[in-house]
Amino acid sequence: MMEYDKVVLQAFLEKQLQLFPEKVAETEEEAADFLDECMAVVVNSVREVWEYFDEAGLDVEEYDEKTILEAEEVFEIGDGRFLILEA
Known part of the structure; x- marks a missing residue:
């Protein structure tokens, strides 16, 4: 299970509608x-996204x-x- 810090959680809460038609959290x-259920990951750079x-x-x-x-995800x-x- 990945730990998500406050900054990550706030970013997801603010931007979740870019991927989902309605709020999921x-x-x-x-x-x-x-995010745990989706097996979401946090990466440190554009290169790591790639x-x-x-x-x-x-x-x-x-x-x-x-x-x-x-990419929406x-x-x-x-x-x-x-x-x-991984939605």
């Missing part, structure tokens, strides 16, 4: 539980950085890290 506790998708078997060679970061946390959901 209202509180930090609900957000943490939901590596995550590559390891997941996606053909990322065709994509540029902007395209990768625009990628949430920019705001401090250089990114949250990736």
Whole structure:
């Protein structure tokens, strides 16, 4: 189980509608539980986002950085890290 800090949880709560049609969490506790269920991961850089998708078997060679970061399941946390959901 991954631990999600307050900054990650707040970023998810603020941006969850980019992936879901309605809110799936209202509180930090609900957000943490939901992220655990989705097996969400936090990565420290754009490069790690790229590596995550590559390891997941996606053909990322065709994509540029902007395209990768625009994926609905990628949430920019705001401090250089990114949250990736398996939704």
